[in-house]
Amino acid sequence: MDSNCIQFLHDKTILVTGVPGFLAKVFVEKILRIQPKVKKLFLLLRAADNESAMQRFHSEVLEKDLFRVLENALGDENLKAFVTEKVVPIPGDISVDNLGVKGSDLLQHMWNEIDIIVNVAATTNFDESVNTFGPLNVLNFAKKCVKGQLLLHVSTAYVCGEKSGLLQEKTFHMGETLNGHRKLVIETEMELMKQKLRELQKQNCSEEEISQSMKDLGMSRAKLHGWPNTYVFTKSMGEMLLGNYRENLPIVIIRPTMITSTFSEPFPGWIEGLRTIDSVIVAYGKGRLKCFLADPNSVLDLIPVDMVANAMVTAAAIHAGKLGSQTVYHVGSSCKNPITFEQIHDLAARYFTKNPLVGRDGSPILVSKGTILSTMAQFSFYMTIRYKLPLQMLRLIYVIYPWWDGNKYKDIDRKIKLAMRLVDLYRPYVLFKGIFDDTNTEKLRLKRKEINKEMYGLFEFDPKSIDWDDYMMTIHIPGLITYVLKK
Numbered sequence: 001m002d003s004n005c006i007q008f009l010h011d012k013t014i015l016v017t018g019v020p021g022f023l024a025k026v027f028v029e030k031i032l033r034i035q036p037k038v039k040k041l042f043l044l045l046r047a048a049d050n051e052s053a054m055q056r057f058h059s060e061v062l063e064k065d066l067f068r069v070l071e072n073a074l075g076d077e078n079l080k081a082f083v084t085e086k087v088v089p090i091p092g093d094i095s096v097d098n099l100g101v102k103g104s105d106l107l108q109h110m111w112n113e114i115d116i117i118v119n120v121a122a123t124t125n126f127d128e129s130v131n132t133f134g135p136l137n138v139l140n141f142a143k144k145c146v147k148g149q150l151l152l153h154v155s156t157a158y159v160c161g162e163k164s165g166l167l168q169e170k171t172f173h174m175g176e177t178l179n180g181h182r183k184l185v186i187e188t189e190m191e192l193m194k195q196k197l198r199e200l201q202k203q204n205c206s207e208e209e210i211s212q213s214m215k216d217l218g219m220s221r222a223k224l225h226g227w228p229n230t231y232v233f234t235k236s237m238g239e240m241l242l243g244n245y246r247e248n249l250p251i252v253i254i255r256p257t258m259i260t261s262t263f264s265e266p267f268p269g270w271i272e273g274l275r276t277i278d279s280v281i282v283a284y285g286k287g288r289l290k291c292f293l294a295d296p297n298s299v300l301d302l303i304p305v306d307m308v309a310n311a312m313v314t315a316a317a318i319h320a321g322k323l324g325s326q327t328v329y330h331v332g333s334s335c336k337n338p339i340t341f342e343q344i345h346d347l348a349a350r351y352f353t354k355n356p357l358v359g360r361d362g363s364p365i366l367v368s369k370g371t372i373l374s375t376m377a378q379f380s381f382y383m384t385i386r387y388k389l390p391l392q393m394l395r396l397i398y399v400i401y402p403w404w405d406g407n408k409y410k411d412i413d414r415k416i417k418l419a420m421r422l423v424d425l426y427r428p429y430v431l432f433k434g435i436f437d438d439t440n441t442e443k444l445r446l447k448r449k450e451i452n453k454e455m456y457g458l459f460e461f462d463p464k465s466i467d468w469d470d471y472m473m474t475i476h477i478p479g480l481i482t483y484v485l486k487k
Contacts, residue, residue: 269479
């Protein structure tokens with residue numbers, strides 16, 4: 001299957017949305033590195049014009065360390081020539097018809113040439129136009145592709161909400177809700193959003209007020225139907241629209257769990273930005289996180305980004321051209337090779353004890369094991385006794401004696417706000433009780449393994465190959481420090 005995957009990419013024209021996002025970049029680099037005879041990659045970027053799209057591609061994709069293996073293999077000039085031949089950055093936006101692609105000639109050319117459509121575009125804001133109606137716009141675009149063989153859509157495993165137990169790789173039905181209390185009408189949700197936006201604009205609210213009000217609306221609507229936040233709510237509706245309107249076009253839905261740094265390709269440890277649990281790891285290493293809300297035994301489903309990209313290529317090779325098919329793949333580790341929050345906490349403590357970060361004053365930052373609290377009630381009580389009451393006392397002193405140095409107060413206040421922000425962000429994950437079934441994904445792995453054993457490692461996405469101690473201690477945390485903290 002590895003050689004079949006490489007052969008599959010030969011002479012293919014592929015549209016990729018969501019560039020220059022983290023996963024989309026890794027996916028594009030993989031294709032260019034393993035199959036130089038790919039015909040063309042159309043990369044959809046948000047940009048004002050062709051020149052801006054090209055600039056974004058170079059600065060936010062090609063010039064990243066991720067491409068250094070390809071650059072070392074080809075040389076700087078040859079890489080530029082290769083990319084010029086193979087890659088076409090396109091200014092566009094999946095939230096509008098025809099993906100915002102301008103020019104009838106370009107549109108017709110794309111519809112005549114594209115074989116595979118890969119949608120990785122998403123937003124964490126409450127924006128149904130991207131997460132919900134974006135996939136429908138991509139689907140409608142894909143249907144116009146004369147040679148279109150497959151639409152591969154990247155969602156998230158956490159569309160399941162806060163369910164527990166073994167979570168199946170199954171599709172959503174149109175109008176389905178997680179709590180079963182009422183039918184979900186996507187058009188109604190969209191109209192509510194538009195109506196609220198019009199009201200806020202009439203009131204001359206600031207951009208910040210509008211943003212916060214829309215987030216609040218999104219959260220209330222998500223929770224009404226059983227989802228914990230707007231991101232997974234809007235991603236779920238996007239999946240529903242794909243399933244309902246797909247007709248005969250083959251659809252693959254990839255649902256990754258929490259994506260982490262590269263495991264091996266193009267080299268270990270590459271990452272961009274603080275992702276999922278990384279904010280907690282970095283805050284802990286900086287000595288800013290003394291306590292955290294988490295179930296120590298809760299499984300944190302982590303998966304390296306290159307394994308997700310490998311699963312995407314393999315699934316595309318298997319399902320392309322299979323009319324009428326719709327398949328969901330959980331790409332994660334909880335079912336085959338779980339790691340708990342307590343394990344990650346221990347590994348982070350070991351790492352930063354042995355390799356402390358350096359503070360602004362040049363001295364090493366000493367970390368303590370910290371306190372993990374497994375319920376929100378315990379966490380709130382601890383924060384009140386340990387921080388909030390002392391903070392109120394310091395605030396009172398600051399009011400009575402304004403000349404007093406308030407740095408202590410500000411430091412504690414900053415730590416409380418950080419802890420509360422991280423808890424609010426990660427509560428659905430660190431208290432999560434579900435395990436993601438990966439029966440479909442295991443079949444995908446077996447198909448690949450059976451056909452071409454000698455090249456098995458080239459498209460690795462088996463979580464059993466991960467030694468978590470080694471990965472966290474020698475790959476992931478060092479990668480965070482090198483590529484995110486830039487130290």
